[in-house]
Amino acid sequence: MATGRTHRPANRSRGIPEATVARLPLYLRALTALSERSVPTVSSEELAAAAGVNSAKLRKDFSYLGSYGTRGVGYDVEYLVYQISRELGLTQDWPVVIVGIGNLGAALANYGGFASRGFRVAALIDADPAMTGKPVAGIPVQHSDELERVVRENGVSIGVISTPAGAAQQVCDRLVAAGVTSILNFAPTVLNVPEGVDVRKVDLSIELQILAFHEQRKAGGEAVGGGVLPQTTVGRDESTDQGPDGDMPAVMPA
Amino acid sequence: MATGRTHRPANRSRGIPEATVARLPLYLRALTALSERSVPTVSSEELAAAAGVNSAKLRKDFSYLGSYGTRGVGYDVEYLVYQISRELGLTQDWPVVIVGIGNLGAALANYGGFASRGFRVAALIDADPAMTGKPVAGIPVQHSDELERVVRENGVSIGVISTPAGAAQQVCDRLVAAGVTSILNFAPTVLNVPEGVDVRKVDLSIELQILAFHEQRKAGGEAVGGGVLPQTTVGRDESTDQGPDGDMPAVMPA
DNA sequence: GTATGTGAACGGGTTCACAGCA
DNA sequence: TGCTGTGAACCCGTTCACATAC
Numbered sequence: 001m002a003t004g005r006t007h008r009p010a011n012r013s014r015g016i017p018e019a020t021v022a023r024l025p026l027y028l029r030a031l032t033a034l035s036e037r038s039v040p041t042v043s044s045e046e047l048a049a050a051a052g053v054n055s056a057k058l059r060k061d062f063s064y065l066g067s068y069g070t071r072g073v074g075y076d077v078e079y080l081v082y083q084i085s086r087e088l089g090l091t092q093d094w095p096v097v098i099v100g101i102g103n104l105g106a107a108l109a110n111y112g113g114f115a116s117r118g119f120r121v122a123a124l125i126d127a128d129p130a131m132t133g134k135p136v137a138g139i140p141v142q143h144s145d146e147l148e149r150v151v152r153e154n155g156v157s158i159g160v161i162s163t164p165a166g167a168a169q170q171v172c173d174r175l176v177a178a179g180v181t182s183i184l185n186f187a188p189t190v191l192n193v194p195e196g197v198d199v200r201k202v203d204l205s206i207e208l209q210i211l212a213f214h215e216q217r218k219a220g221g222e223a224v225g226g227g228v229l230p231q232t233t234v235g236r237d238e239s240t241d242q243g244p245d246g247d248m249p250a251v252m253p254a
Numbered sequence: 255m256a257t258g259r260t261h262r263p264a265n266r267s268r269g270i271p272e273a274t275v276a277r278l279p280l281y282l283r284a285l286t287a288l289s290e291r292s293v294p295t296v297s298s299e300e301l302a303a304a305a306g307v308n309s310a311k312l313r314k315d316f317s318y319l320g321s322y323g324t325r326g327v328g329y330d331v332e333y334l335v336y337q338i339s340r341e342l343g344l345t346q347d348w349p350v351v352i353v354g355i356g357n358l359g360a361a362l363a364n365y366g367g368f369a370s371r372g373f374r375v376a377a378l379i380d381a382d383p384a385m386t387g388k389p390v391a392g393i394p395v396q397h398s399d400e401l402e403r404v405v406r407e408n409g410v411s412i413g414v415i416s417t418p419a420g421a422a423q424q425v426c427d428r429l430v431a432a433g434v435t436s437i438l439n440f441a442p443t444v445l446n447v448p449e450g451v452d453v454r455k456v457d458l459s460i461e462l463q464i465l466a467f468h469e470q471r472k473a474g475g476e477a478v479g480g481g482v483l484p485q486t487t488v489g490r491d492e493s494t495d496q497g498p499d500g501d502m503p504a505v506m507p508a
Numbered sequence: 509g510t511a512t513g514t515g516a517a518c519g520g521g522t523t524c525a526c527a528g529c530a
Numbered sequence: 531t532g533c534t535g536t537g538a539a540c541c542c543g544t545t546c547a548c549a550t551a552c
Contacts, residue, residue: 017521019521019522021467025464029442043532044533054523056523056524056525057521057522060523063535069534070530070533070534071528071533072534073530073532073534088463088466089467089470090463094462102361102364103361104358108458110356111459114459117462119459157473158465158469181469182466182468183465184465196472198469202458204362204367204368204438206279207456208348208368208373208412209282211454212344212373213341214452215343216342218435271542271543274543297511298512310545311543311544313512314543314544316513321512323511324511324551325510325511325552326510
């Protein structure tokens, strides 16, 4: 709003670039912090600094959403929080199940960032009978046998896999069969999924290996590749990764 | 080796593309699996399938390392494992410290993928005195006061931060002051680091938000943006992210 | 014949720089 | 005047397709 012609879709018509989508949560976090400090408006410059990107990129990103700023003034914080939340689909409730409640699964269950963003841990699942009934983050762990029922009854469409690599594909198959269409995979394995299922992967050892690469350069060749690198974030990458499963051990017992 | 002119640097001269570096660990994992099955050689096609990329990309990636294949035959598995390991700097020992031993820190300490790739957990550090001395993954937790000493005595250059967001920057500053030049950050905060320090960030809630975005599209607009997305991996992204700290709660007590 | 290695075409994303609007 | 919104230039990475070598 603001201008005469009410906020129109602008470029919004179809498809926000993937790179932009990956940054929206960053902006949202920065905006939320501003909102909590009751800051009414921000300039692209300020917000960009807070989110760690440059202002041109931020403005371009926002232009894909529509014209939500006011020239000469900046952006309305609350309004933007709402718009980005809506765009990301965070205005609705997303029940998620976490499968594999070892240290990592427990960490995820306790992670405040989930609840604060429209994500609700609908269930914790583990294959170990000894875990059944044990409360983690206030939620009793359920046995794997319950997986399909839990997914169906809660209308879960997002599943988190934090099992060992060896169990991941099987868990994935069951989640998908039960109706899950988005998976966040922490197991160091590539998952085979049917068309229409979206998988994102977080691989701890890969991150460390990338750091080691750069670290080696620093020590060895006097910054051979060209000195300092910009701060890097785990983000989208479009390699359709696959990989032979069961290569390296995973975090916890299934 | 293979050809007359011994394996020369090829394009290797300077700088392997960041995107390629991010995929090397993937190839390495696939190759390690093949190696364990005693497979002597692989074609780019086979290896690409195992690593989940297309063969052209894989060949291009390898071309940056040098000419390690044999036309008409493929790549020698063992040889490639060695070359990639060397390129990534995994032939040397990388002592790492993990700061913040909550569920996530413990998960990381127990993560087999670290040890199996030249990474050695030199120390576990936590601010909670109650944790001091408690063994996690067989390593006694040390108090934060020991941080500087531990880093110096072990020549640690890579630090992992798994503290709550509020403590992350301070921990980061101390790590850097003590000599750490690469940081893997799990706290949902952007870290300010001096030039020359490399930071990679893993943010769980951002991954979920990106999934939610796509999930919303599936349900709402009949695959508005264009249907099925390729499997996505956390990887390099070059947004220099920053962000106001202390927005969302983190995984465990410092 | 077969599979690698790579120049060239292509495409997406970032940056620039300025027009447009409050 | 000040800051947003955006076309255009630029850069990096992916894909194509074929020459090259075994």
